[in-house]
Amino acid sequence: MTTSDHTPSYVEKGKGFDRDMTYVPDRITAGARTPEHGPVNGELWPVEPGRYRLIAARACPWANRAIIVRELLGLQDVISIGLPGPTHDQRSWTFDLDEGEVDPVLGIHFLKDAYEKRFPGYPRGITVPTIVDERTGEIVTNDFPWITHDFFHEWKEFHAEGAPNLWPEELREEMDVVNKRVFTEVNNGVYRCGFAGSQEAYEDAYDRLFTALDWLEERLATRRYLMGSAITEADVRLFTTLVRFDAVYHGHFKCNRNKLTEMPNLWGYARDLFQTPGFGETVDFDQIKAHYYVVHSDINPTGIVPKGPDAAVWETSHGRESLA
Structure with missing residues (x-):
């Protein structure tokens, strides 16, 4: 859907959000x-x-x-x-x-x-x-x-010397299952909340999202990373949603049962990754907020971009080292 002033529209009234997954497949x-x-x-x-x-x-x-x-x-x-x-x-x-x-x-x-x-x-x-x-x-x-x-x-x-094994062969079968659930329920789940065109579609997406986040909170209680003691691509895939959660998805997409900072294991895990070389330096909170709050004018017609939250909290101690 589009509008005449070249502003993209993402919400189709009365319907749930359905992501177009057709890409150039080369x-x-x-x-x-x-x-x-x-x-x-x-x-x-x-x-x-x-x-x-x-x-x-x-x-x-x-x-x-x-x-x-x-x-x-x-x-x-x-x-x-x-x-x-x-x-x-x-x-x-x-x-x-x-x-x-x-x-x-x-x-x-x-x-x-x-x-x-x-x-x-x-x-x-x-x-x-x-x-x-x-x-x-x-x-x-x-x-x-x-x-x-x-x-x-x-x-x-x-690859650089010492590059991480992001797809361990012995974990691949389990990792495929984890990745699928993270994508459908979390990565895409926040969008199904934010772009829902009906109350029913929104509430269904909301319930599915927080069911998955509760599962992740429990999973991360006893392991440092999603697949165990080492970072894999599964962690990269989850991180990019978590790092945007409080800044954007909690308010802008109405994913507001609680903030990421109120889920101790997920919040510690997200900070652990953020402070790992290759993660935090790729994140620009000003660009993230500008994108969602300006581009999604059907959700935020004023175009006002929030000042918070304070990004400094991402540098606080995470205490996850003991799980390694």
Whole structure:
């Protein structure tokens, strides 16, 4: 849904929120090989240092995931990054933080130009994260679950020494179950609350969200991270929602049974991750708040951005070391 003044509309009256999960399904793999895991519904591109540019706004939780994984694996010198600004209209994310409001590598203002260059008249939403081929300026993929999966599995040759094992083989089956529940009930659950078009849809989404958060609170009582004693991609996926919870989702999306700071295990866990190199430095609370409170004008028509909460609380002691 859109409005005539180029302001995107996300709420459809009388209905629940249904995320469009149709993306450009191409994948980047070592030697353009067929990967062992996941679908191959599009083209396969070869891993090639210096060829691809990750476009990932700090405001967006799905893009924040890609930024964190790139940092954790040490791929900064292998895959370049472009950072759109936090606000946009229905047309596209834009590079308004760069000099001249143009990405210095791709030479474009609108991210949609990379989509249109490969797919003229591209009919779907312009999303982040997106990977663009620097040679042609064309989109490669915006299929966010597989972007970070393949950063780990397909770019291993270029990982930094000591990079974490984000997808332990012995935990993969259980991790797939955890990831699915975190995505449907938490990552996407906050959006189903915020973009609900009826009271019934909202209350159903609200109940499902807090049922999942209670499950996570219990799970994290006896383990430092979601899968045990080491950080995995499951933690990255949950973190990007938790770090936005009190600043945005609690009020803006009406996820207000309680704040994250009132759930001791989840709050300690979230601070533990925030204070881990590769996590907290990727978070920009001003950009996060500007994105949600300005772009979602159907929810917040005044466009007023809240001053709080105080970000300094994220640096306080978490006390999770004993669970390691």
